Structure formats: structure tokens, C-alpha cells
Amino acid sequence: MTRTASDRIAELLEVFAQRSLARLRAEFTEEVVALHDADPLWILEDGANRVLRILRSQPIQGKHLIYATGPDGPWCLARVTHGAPGNLVVHPDAYGDYEDAMRAVFHERKSEYLETNAVRELPLRKGSGS
Amino acid sequence: MSAPTSANQKVYGYTDRLSARPGEQLTLHVSCEEAESYAATVVQLRHGFDGSAGPGFQETVVPTAVDGIYPGKHYECRPGSFVEVSDSAGLLRDPAGFEVRAAIFPTLPRDDRSGTLGAYRISHSSVAFHGEHQTVLGTWDAATSTGWALTLDDGRPMFVWSEAGQPRTVQLDTALTAHHWYELVLKVPTEGGKVALTCTPLKHAMDLVAPAAARLSPESAAARTEGAWTASEMPFRIGALAALTDSRLVATSAFNGKIGGIRLHRRIEDGLETVARWHFGRSERPDRLLLSAVVDESPNRLDGHCVNGPVRGVTGPTFEGRVEDFRDAPDEYDAIHFHDDDIADADWPVALTFDVPEDLASGVYAFRLTAEGRDHHVPFFVGPGVRARDVAVLFPTGSYLAYANDRIAFEADSMEMLLGHTPIVHSEDLDLQDHPEFGRSCYEIHNDGSGVIFSTARRPLITMQPRYRASFMSEGPWGLPADLCIAHWLEEVDCEFDAITDETLDLEGYDLISRYRVIITGSHPEYMTRGELDALAQFTAAGGRLMYLGGNGFYATTSFDPENRHIVEVRRADGGTRPHQSPFAERRHTTSGESAGLWRNKGKAPERLVGVGMSAQGFDRCTYYQRLEDSFDARAAFIFEDIGAEELLGDFGIIGGGAAGSEIDFYNPSLGTPPDTLVVATSGPLSDTYLLVAEELYEQLPGLGGTEQPSVRSDVVYASLDGGGGFFSVGSIAWTGSLSHNGYDNNIARLTTNVLRRFRDDEPLK
Numbered sequence: 014m015t016r017t018a019s020d021r022i023a024e025l026l027e028v029f030a031q032r033s034l035a036r037l038r039a040e041f042t043e044e045v046v047a048l049h050d051a052d053p054l055w056i057l058e059d060g061a062n063r064v065l066r067i068l069r070s071q072p073i074q075g076k077h078l079i080y081a082t083g084p085d086g087p088w089c090l091a092r093v094t095h096g097a098p099g100n101l102v103v104h105p106d107a108y109g110d111y112e113d114a115m116r117a118v119f120h121e122r123k124s125e126y127l128e129t130n131a132v133r134e135l136p137l138r139k140g141s142g143s
Numbered sequence: 144m145s146a147p148t149s150a151n152q153k154v155y156g157y158t159d160r161l162s163a164r165p166g167e168q169l170t171l172h173v174s175c176e177e178a179e180s181y182a183a184t185v186v187q188l189r190h191g192f193d194g195s196a197g198p199g200f201q202e203t204v205v206p207t208a209v210d211g212i213y214p215g216k217h218y219e220c221r222p223g224s225f226v227e228v229s230d231s232a233g234l235l236r237d238p239a240g241f242e243v244r245a246a247i248f249p250t251l252p253r254d255d256r257s258g259t260l261g262a263y264r265i266s267h268s269s270v271a272f273h274g275e276h277q278t279v280l281g282t283w284d285a286a287t288s289t290g291w292a293l294t295l296d297d298g299r300p301m302f303v304w305s306e307a308g309q310p311r312t313v314q315l316d317t318a319l320t321a322h323h324w325y326e327l328v329l330k331v332p333t334e335g336g337k338v339a340l341t342c343t344p345l346k347h348a349m350d351l352v353a354p355a356a357a358r359l360s361p362e363s364a365a366a367r368t369e370g371a372w373t374a375s376e377m378p379f380r381i382g383a384l385a386a387l388t389d390s391r392l393v394a395t396s397a398f399n400g401k402i403g404g405i406r407l408h409r410r411i412e413d414g415l416e417t418v419a420r421w422h423f424g425r426s427e428r429p430d431r432l433l434l435s436a437v438v439d440e441s442p443n444r445l446d447g448h449c450v451n452g453p454v455r456g457v458t459g460p461t462f463e464g465r466v467e468d469f470r471d472a473p474d475e476y477d478a479i480h481f482h483d484d485d486i487a488d489a490d491w492p493v494a495l496t497f498d499v500p501e502d503l504a505s506g507v508y509a510f511r512l513t514a515e516g517r518d519h520h521v522p523f524f525v526g527p528g529v530r531a532r533d534v535a536v537l538f539p540t541g542s543y544l545a546y547a548n549d550r551i552a553f554e555a556d557s558m559e560m561l562l563g564h565t566p567i568v569h570s571e572d573l574d575l576q577d578h579p580e581f582g583r584s585c586y587e588i589h590n591d592g593s594g595v596i597f598s599t600a601r602r603p604l605i606t607m608q609p610r611y612r613a614s615f616m617s618e619g620p621w622g623l624p625a626d627l628c629i630a631h632w633l634e635e636v637d638c639e640f641d642a643i644t645d646e647t648l649d650l651e652g653y654d655l656i657s658r659y660r661v662i663i664t665g666s667h668p669e670y671m672t673r674g675e676l677d678a679l680a681q682f683t684a685a686g687g688r689l690m691y692l693g694g695n696g697f698y699a700t701t702s703f704d705p706e707n708r709h710i711v712e713v714r715r716a717d718g719g720t721r722p723h724q725s726p727f728a729e730r731r732h733t734t735s736g737e738s739a740g741l742w743r744n745k746g747k748a749p750e751r752l753v754g755v756g757m758s759a760q761g762f763d764r765c766t767y768y769q770r771l772e773d774s775f776d777a778r779a780a781f782i783f784e785d786i787g788a789e790e791l792l793g794d795f796g797i798i799g800g801g802a803a804g805s806e807i808d809f810y811n812p813s814l815g816t817p818p819d820t821l822v823v824a825t826s827g828p829l830s831d832t833y834l835l836v837a838e839e840l841y842e843q844l845p846g847l848g849g850t851e852q853p854s855v856r857s858d859v860v861y862a863s864l865d866g867g868g869g870f871f872s873v874g875s876i877a878w879t880g881s882l883s884h885n886g887y888d889n890n891i892a893r894l895t896t897n898v899l900r901r902f903r904d905d906e907p908l909k
Contacts, residue, residue, distance in 0.1 A: 022258060054564060054617065054763040055830060057850055062831060069559040073267055076559070078552060079567045081618065084193040084200075084610070088567065093267075093553055099573030100269050100553050111567055111618055118565050 033067050034126075040064050041127055046119075053115040068122050077118045079111060088114040090121070152574045153178040153514035154215065155581075155603040156521040157489065160709050161540050162644045165501045165528040171510050171521060172601075173494035175215030178514035183495065184210045188507045188522060190631040190883075191609035191624030196797050197883045198631060200610055205508065209497055215514060218389055218492065220580040220602060223397030224453035224485035225278075225383035226421070226437050228445050234418055235282065235379040235445070237372035238291045238304060240333035240410040241418070245279055245293065246326050246345060246460040248401035248478070250591035252277070252298035252319045260592050261723040263555035268590050270484050270550075270579035276396040277483075279327065280381040280405065282374070285395070290375025292384060293329055294396065295319065300342045302329050305373035313340050313366040320357050321591075324460045326404070333410055334370040339363065348463045379445075381405065381421070382453060382481035391490060394451065399591040403459040403478030419445045423455065424469060424476035431470040433733040434706050452487035452597040452710060454480040456733040458726070467728045470736065482589040486582035487710055488601040499525055505641040507538070507623075507630055509609065522607050522623060527641040533660040533903055534640045536629060539693075541645035541670030541701045543622055544598040544711045547606055548575055549584035552614040563763035563832030566614035575605045585713045586722040594723030600709040615762045616805065619798030619880050626665040628879040629692060633663075635887050636896050638903075645675060646711075649703050653678040659687065661902045666693040666879045667806070670701040670713060673737060673747070680752055683868045688902035691872040692879055692895070694857065695757050695806035697742060697749035702735035716740030719838035720757070741838055743814060751815035754860040755808035755874040761833030761849065765804025765877040766826050767794035768859060773821035778909050779861055781901040782823060782871070786890050792824055793891040798880030802891050803827065807857035808874030820862040826875070829855060861898075867907025871898045 045061045056062055073093050080091040080103045087107035094102045108114040156173040163169045175181055186202040193200035228235065251274055259266045281292025283303055291304040298318030304311050319325060324345040331338050344359035353359075377385040378392065382402060386395035403423050408415040420440040426433050433455035437447035449455070456469040459478035469476040497510075505527050509520040524538055552558050552566040553576060559565055575581065581603050583595045606613065606622060613621035620628065633640050640663070648655055649672040656662055656678060668691075676697060683689050704710040712734045715721040719741040730739040742748065749756045769791060774783055786792070793802025803826035810822045831848030833855050840847070849855040863869040881891040901908075 019258065057830060065563075066560055069563075069565075070264075070557055072556050073554060073558070076556075077565050078614070079565050081567055081569050081612070085195050091568070095267055095269060095553075098577065100576040101568070101573060115565055 037064060037067050037126060041123065046123065049119050050116055053112050053119065068126070077121070079114045079118065081111070082107065086111065090114060090117055152176065152519060153517055154181045154512045154519050156494070156510060156512050156519060157601055157603050158510070158521055158523050159601065160646070161600050162524040162526055162647050163499050164526040165499050165503050167499050169497045169499065169523060170493045171495050171497060172489065172491035173213070173512060174218040174220070174491050175514055176217060178215040180212050180215050181512050181514040182212050184511050185497070186509050186511045188509050188520070188609050188627055188630070189634060191627040192620040192797055193610045194618065194797065201631070202509070202511070202609070205503070207497070207500065209495060209510065213494060219393060220486065220489040220491070221388065221393035222451060222484045222486040222580055222582060223383045223394030224449065224451040224481045225394055225397065226381040226447040226449055226453070226479065228379040228381070228447040230379050230445055234443055236374040238331045239370065239372055241329065241331045242408040242410065242415060243280070243293060243329040244326060244404065244406045245402060246324055246404035246478070247279055248322065248324050249277070249295060249319050249399065250321055250593065251399035252295055252321055259556055260588050261594065263551055263561060263722065264557040265551070265555045265588050267554050269553045269576055270583070270590060274399060274483060277398045278380065278382060278384045278396045279398060279402055280379070281384065282377050282379050283384055284375035284377045285384070286387065287375060289373045290377055291372070293327060300327055300340060302338060302340050304368070305375070306368060307371045308373050311366070311368065313338050313364050315340065315342055315362045315364050317362055320359060323353060323357060323359060332368065332370060335368060336370070337365050338368050339365045345460050347460065381447070382479065397483035398481045399483050401457055401459070401478040401480045404461070417441045419443060421447065422473070422477055423479045424459065424473035426473070430736065432736060433469060434704060449479070450487070451485045452599065453482070453485060454596060456731055457729045462728065464728070468731050469733065480593065482591060482593070484579070484583060484590050485597070486580070486602055487597065487599045487707070489603070501528070504528070505532070507627065507642055520609055522609065524642045524644050526643060526647055531658060532639050532641045534633070534638055534663065535643050535656060535659045536633070536640050536663045537648060537665065537668065538626055538642055538644050539665040539668040539670065541672070541711055542665070542667050543604070543607055544600060545585040545670045545701070545713050546622060547584050547598050547604050548581050549586055549606055549613070550575060551586055554587070558615070561762070562615050563761060563830065564617065567612070567618055568614045569612055571605050571608055571611050572614060578603070581605065588723055594715055594725060596712055596714045596725065598711050617762065617764070617799050619877070622667065625667070625798070625876070625879050628882055629663060629665065632882040632887065632892065632895070636899065638899065645671065646703055646708055648678055649674045650708070653681045656682050656687070657685070660905065661688045661690060661899065663690045664693050664696060666876050668693055668696040669698045670711070671697050671742065672701050672703065672735070676742065676747055676752065683752070683864055683870055684866060686866045686868040686907070688868055688908065689753065689870040690898060690902060691753040691870060694808050694874055694876040695760070696808070697752055698757060699741055700732070700737050700739055700745065702732040702737055704734040710734070714739035716744070718744055720836045743838060748814040749808070750811050753870050753872040754810065754816045754820045754862055755858055755872050756811050756814055757836050758807055758809035758839070758857070759829070759833040759835055759849065759855040760806040761829060762805060763799070763830055763832045765796065765799030765801030766829055767801050768792040768803050768824040768826055768857070770824050771822055774823035776821055778863065779821050779823050782861060782894060782897055784897050785893055790890055791827070792894065793878070793881040795884045795889065796877060796881030797883070798877040801827070802878050802881040803857040803875045804829065805876035807833070808872070809854055809856050810858040810860055816860070817862045817864065820860050822858050822860050824859040826857040863908035869908040871902070
């Protein structure tokens with residue numbers, strides 16, 4: 014099968030992604046969790062922000078959004094799913110504060126990246142027009 | 144357990160333009176989604192944000208002749224740009240004896256876009272792409288299998304024609320490679336004989352080795368025809384075909400990429416005669432702008448017009464790489480860039496015509512459309528009437544359009560990193576996802592990866608819904624809803640105002656605003672034309688007072704199409720903060736001749752007009768202001784009347800919890816801030832998601848965030864100018880979100896009202 018530029022870019026990004034994942038494992042400490050739980054919108058520590066940037070920069074497909082169900086909430090977690098109605102699949106668990114929803118997103122990611130038995134690889138960035 | 148979500152809005156609409164004066168007419172265009180009827184009424188929009196932290200959503204019904212129940216009908220909104228040719232003589236109806244030459248530069252010959260694109264690293268399109276069939280030119284009618292067309296079919300050049308009512312094709316074997324120029328040559332016999340199609344990669348002055356590097360090679364194919372052509376009833380189009388939908392001819396099989404250099408000849412006894420020679424770089428206007436009209440240089444004058452806003456002023460196959468203005472070398476700009484997701488006018492029939500009453504007060508209004516219990520608002524502005532007011536609010540309709548129908552949260556990998564939090568979306572965003580045909584914002588990229596540079600008012604504008612909250616704000620208002628905070632504050636302080644817009648100020652200039660004592664901007668007057676900047680500068684120089692109650696203002700070059708003023712153009716240069724970038728030599732606005740880019744990079748920095756210019760953006764949390772030494776200057780005493788010396792200003796608000804934040808500006812005298820400008824307050828601490836803007840950087844340096852970089856701040860400034868005028872600038876989008884806090888009993892409302900009161904006083908500012 015002929016390799017394309019997309020394949021090569023994906024390979025290069027995967028090399029970087031593995032380095033990021035290794036760093037994420039090392040720096041995703043309980044202190045970072047505590048900082049985010051304390052105030053997800055006001056984190057000033059460099060190390061914690063590096064962890065957050067890695068999590069926040071992942072490919073959009075499958076990524077979390079927060080869905081506001083009304084003018085004062087509640088707020089639900091949702092995943093970008095191109096092809097679903099609204100390109101979004103909303104989960105029923107609701108939060109009374111959008112910052113709590115942000116905390117929940119963070120903990121879901123923590124679970125996905127660090128707490129599964131086999132730590133999943135960061136997804137390949139081989140996006141395409143859908 | 145998970146559940147799919149769909150918001151199921153039942154009615155949508157738009158007006159022919161965003162602003163009208165008393166005595167003028169607006170047309171309303173409506174489409175329903177499975178609703179048999181809808182109710183329409185005119186409302187005055189008084190406050191948008193509907194959270195319990197503010198005054199709540201407020202609108203007032205205005206009894207008019209519009210009130211009533213109307214039958215619901217669905218109309219399709221079909222994107223896809225093209226040129227339609229006027230061919231009353233039927234010269235293009237059948238291809239007998241044609242020799243067609245066309246240069247094409249496909250940008251998405253097949254569904255193979257990959258990678259991340261633009262500043263936000265867009266990796267997915269939430270607009271479905273169906274590019275199996277793309278049209279170069281022709282009349283083919285797929286419904287009746289009549290006519291003819293030159294196309295790309297699954298990326299491979301193809302000629303399709305109708306022979307005795309049956310479709311026939313000749314097609315090349317090799318799919319074209321994206322972003323290369325090719326010449327297609329089609330030769331059709333006058334009667335029976337051989338149809339020949341050839342595709343030749345073109346050498347291009349900008350990259351002479353490209354065809355070889357991509358291993359491109361010529362290819363030909365041929366087929367026999369009996370010459371029994373069956374003409375279609377469809378018009379001849381370039382860039383798309385026509386399809387009949389609800390009695391309108393919409394676009395189908397739209398092309399992605401550039402087409403140019405088209406020559407159409409017909410074989411005659413002693414050679415070839417020219418049938419058409421469309422020159423896409425040629426303008427017949429005195430100003431040489433490239434608007435909708437397309438010129439045929441042949442004696443037949445088969446002129447055409449652009450539909451749905453394809454991009455002109457783009458380089459063609461003979462571009463030599465030395466000029467940057469399409470007007471300087473028209474032959475090198477003989478190309479148009481078409482997109483399958485372009486939309487300039489949904490082209491729905493008129494649902495009703497609204498005669499704006501002569502006695503209707505200037506302000507912000509909307510048609511409220513209701514179907515099956517859900518409202519859809521179609522906002523519009525009623526401009527100044529005969530009654531003179533001393534205050535006008537300049538609603539930034541250029542910004543509303545540039546951001547219209549933004550879908551970035553669903554498409555960009557880096558959106559969350561930019562914001563510093565997970566985006567928060569709402570039912571309107573899901574409506575938008577379910578209606579990709581409503582078109583994109585100027586922050587997005589087209590399906591083919593090129594940046595969106597046009598926006599239009601003639602389509603449903605979901606992000607202009609008065610209750611809309613943009614995904615990037617932490618549940619605060621943005622755009623029109625944020626500016627309704629200003630309207631409601633003015634109502635609260637009993638100050639009547641006239642509503643003017645970017646489009647009307649651009650059109651009428653200083654004459655529109657000369658009679659006002661005070662002009663108040665919206666919260667985000669980012670997209671401004673040269674005419675607006677000049678009018679506002681003339682205003683303050685002549686004694687007018689400008690209250691800049693926003694951030695990121697007077698920022699990017701913007702143009703309104705002089706023939707279609709519902710269309711706004713925003714190309715992006717290669718410097719400064721920008722979501723994407725136009726290619727070299729394609730950065731000239733075809734609707735004005737302006738070069739793209741930030742006004743500060745073109746010698747018209749906002750600092751000259753309002754004392755401050757953009758410093759940073761961040762979307763996690765906003766902050767307060769603290770007073771500075773200038774705030775105790777006697778000249779500024781009126782600003783701080785009844786405000787304590789040690790008070791923190793605006794440590795509250797519905798936009799991020801503070802008055803300073805979102806997109807912010809700082810005092811920067813090096814760019815022309817008037818020398819006697821007082822810096823009366825500066826922002827409190829900001830996080831490192833607030834990063835110094837790119838235009839302040841000449842090389843990358845560490846430490847660009849709000850905790851380290853001293854320029855990452857918002858400054859409040861005041862200046863009086865010779866002539867008695869002046870400006871007061873807050874340099875923060877979040878400011879308006881603090882006005883209503885505690886029932887308007889707060890120091891931001893007090894301070895802003897102090898300024899308004901003094902600015903309305905005819906005594907010259909000091």
C-alpha cells in the first residue's frame with residue numbers, strides 16, 4: 014500500500030504523542046488533580062497547565078464538550094461525534110454548576126489516560142473531512 | 144447510557160439586510176421544518192442574556208401589520224458557488240463542434256482532506272462533503288439526463304453528454320492531484336465522430352518543478368458519438384450545475400478549487416470561431432473591483448454573474464508571482480475559487496414585507512417567529528428617524544457577520560486549549576450542526592481547507608439569536624446579546640439612543656454621526672472599514688465623544704460589497720492574530736481594493752482613535768480593575784464621582800466574573816495614543832491562558848502569559864481632544880457584562896453612567 018503524506022504526518026505526530034503521554038503519566042499527579050478540583054478556571058502552576066494543555070489539545074473527534082440544557086444549567090457532559098444528530102452525544106448525568114461539569118470532564122480524562130489497565134494511546138491525528 | 148441530542152428548531156428566517164430606517168422596507172424570508180404554520184410579530188429586543196444573574200431576557204411586542212399566523216413552507220438553503228451565464232441565444236445549449244479549454248486547480252478532488260488547518264487546528268468538518276461529482280462547466284441536468292458538462296467524477300476528468308436522451312461519458316483514468324494546475328481540453332465533433340478529452344498538467348511560474356515532483360503526466364481519452372445531442376433546460380454554469388428545488392434552480396455538484404482561462408470555440412468550415420472567452424480577472428467597473436459581474440470578451444458577450452460568493456482576485460494559471468493586487472495584472476488573476484460550502488444568499492422567497500413605520504423609534508428589533516412552541520428571532524436595527532437624539536450606539540454588525548454561525552467548537556482540536564476550558568455549547572449550536580447549509584463564519588475553513596472570507600446577512604444567523612451564548616465564553620453573552628447589555632443599561636439610565644450599524648456608517652460616513660454628541664460602541668467592534676475609522680476620527684476631532692465599551696476594537700480590515708451590501712469581506716494577511724491566512728497575492732479585498740490585515744499594520748492603529756489596542760485574549764476567567772494615579776487627576780474627577788479611592792472596579796459580572804477580560808486592549812503610546820491620554824485604571828491578575836497577541840511579537844519569546852508578560856492587561860483610558868471632543872475606552876469585551884450586576888447598583892454601571900452624563904454635556908471636555 015502506498016504511503017501518503019498523511020501517513021507520514023500521522024507517524025511523526027504519533028512519535029510526539031508518545032513523548033507527551035510519557036510526560037503526562039509522570040506529571041499527572043494528585044497535586045494537579047487537587048488544583049483542578051479546587052478551581053478549574055484559575056490554575057497558575059506551570060506543571061499543572063502543561064498537563065491540561067496535553068489533555069485539551071487532543072483531536073476533536075470524540076472530545077468532550079459541555080452541553081448547557083438551560084439558561085442556568087444544568088450542564089451535561091457530551092462527546093463530539095460527527096454523524097450523530099447535532100454531531101454530539103450528550104450523557105444524561107447533569108451538574109448544577111458548569112465548573113463541576115469541567116471537573117467531571119477532567120476526571121473522565123484522568124480515568125481514560127491513567128487509570129485503565131492498559132493505558133490507551135493518545136489518538137492518532139489523522140483527521141479527514143467527514 | 145448515552146442519548147443523541149437534537150434541538151428540533153421548527154422555523155428559521157432572515158432579512159434582506161440588517162438595518163433599515165423608518166419609512167423603508169425590509170423583506171423577511173422564512174422556511175419551516177415540518178411545521179404547517181408559524182406566528183410572526185415584531186418585538187423590540189431590550190435584554191438578551193437569560194441567566195438568573197442578570198435582568199433576564201426582555202422583549203416588548205410592537206404591534207404592527209406583521210402580526211399574524213402564516214403558512215409554513217420549507218425552502219432549501221443550498222450552498223455552492225458558481226457563475227451563471229446569460230445565454231438567451233442558446234449558443235451553449237449543445238456542444239456540437241465545441242473545443243473547450245479550461246485551466247483547473249482542484250483543491251479537494253476527492254474526499255481526502257487531512258491534517259489540521261488554521262490557527263485552531265481544525266481537523267474535522269462538521270459540514271458533510273459530497274464531492275464525488277464536481278462541475279467545471281456545462282448544462283447537464285441529472286434529473287432528465289440532458290445537456291452536457293465537463294466535470295470531475297471521483298476526481299477524474301469527465302465529459303458527460305446526452306445522446307438521444309441517454310447519458311454518455313468519456314472519462315480519464317487518473318484522479319487529479321489537489322493543488323496543481325491542469326488544462327482540460329475537450330474536442331467535440333460537429334456531427335458524428337470522436338469526442339476527445341485531454342488533461343495536461345500545467346507548469347506554473349510559482350513552482351516549476353511541481354508537476355514533475357508530483358509525477359503528473361498528460362492523459363487523454365476518446366469515445367464515439369452519433370452527434371444526436373439532447374439539450375437541457377438548465378442554464379450554463381461554471382463551478383456547479385443547476386437542480387430544480389421548490390421551483391428554484393439551486394447549485395448541485397459544486398466544484399472545490401479554482402477554474403480559469405476558459406476559452407470556448409466552435410469548429411466551423413475553415414477553422415474555429417470564438418463562442419466565449421470568460422476573463423475572470425477582467426472588470427468593467429471604473430474602480431476595477433471584481434464583484435459579481437463576469438465578463439465574456441467574445442463578440443457574443445455571454446456575460447455571467449457570480450452566485451453564492453465564490454472568491455475572486457485569486458491567482459490564475461499564468462500568475463508570475465510579482466504582483467499582489469489583482470487590478471495590476473488582470474490576466475494573471477483569470478481564475479475564480481469556488482467552494483461547495485459557499486453561501487451568499489439562501490434565496491428563500493419573500494415571506495412578508497415590513498414597512499418600517501415612520502414613528503418607530505430607532506433601536507434593536509426582531510421578527511419573532513414561533514412554530515410549535517419554539518421561537519426564532521430575526522434581529523434587525525431601525526436606524527435614526529427624524530427625531531434627533533444626542534446618543535447613538537454603533538452596533539458592530541461587521542463583527543456579528545464575521546462570527547456568524549461559528550462552528551469551531553465542533554471542528555478544531557485546539558479550541559479547548561485556546562479557551563482554557565471545555566467549550567460550553569447550547570441548543571442553538573446543535574441546530575447549527577444540523578444545518579450546515581446555513582454556512583460558515585469567517586473563523587472557519589472551507590471543506591477544501593481554504594479560509595472563509597465572506598459572510599452574509601441573507602441566511603439564518605443562529606449566533607445572532609438574542610439569548611445565544613458562544614461556546615468560548617464561560618456562559619456569558621457575546622456579540623449582539625452582549626451589546627443588548629448596553630441597550631438595557633441605557634434604558635435603565637433613561638437615555639434614548641439611535642441604533643446605527645457598521646454597514647450604514649461605512650455607507651454614509653461622517654454625515655451619519657455628525658449630529659450626535661456621543662457615540663457608544665458595542666462590546667466587540669473588531670471588524671471595521673476604512674470609511675468607518677475615518678468617520679469616527681472626524682467625529683472626535685470635531686468635538687464628538689466616543690465611548691468605546693469593548694475590546695479588540697477597530698482591528699481588522701473589513702469591506703462591504705458595494706453592490707450587495709449584505710455581504711462582508713474579511714481576508715487575512717500574513718501577520719497578526721488571525722484564524723487562517725489568505726495565500727500570497729490573494730490578500731486584496733475584491734469588494735474594496737483594500738489590502739487584508741490588521742489596521743495597526745496599515746498605519747491606522749486603534750490607539751490613535753481610542754487610545755488602546757489589543758493586547759491579549761483569554762476565556763477562562765475575567766478580573767477587576769484597580770485605579771491608577773491618573774484617576775485622581777482633576778480632569779478625570781467626573782469619571783470617579785461616588786467611587787471610592789480604593790474600590791476594586793468590576794470584580795463581578797456575567798462574563799467570566801469580572802469587567803476586565805475575554806479580549807482586552809492596553810495603553811500603547813508607541814502606536815499613537817494621544818499624548819495627554821489619562822490611564823485611569825488597569826486590570827487585575829489574569830491567567831496564562833491570556834497570551835500576548837501575535838502582532839506584538841516579532842520573534843517568539845518565553846513568558847507570554849498573563850502571569851509574566853506585563854503587556855497582557857486591559858487599561859481604561861480617557862482623553863480630551865482639541866475641539867471639545869474625546870474618548871473613553873475600557874479595552875475589554877467583558878465590561879458590558881458587569882453593568883447589570885446587583886440591579887445596576889455597582890461601580891461599573893456608576894462609572895459608565897458618569898462618563899455618559901459628562902459626555903452628553905455640551906461643555907467641551909478638558
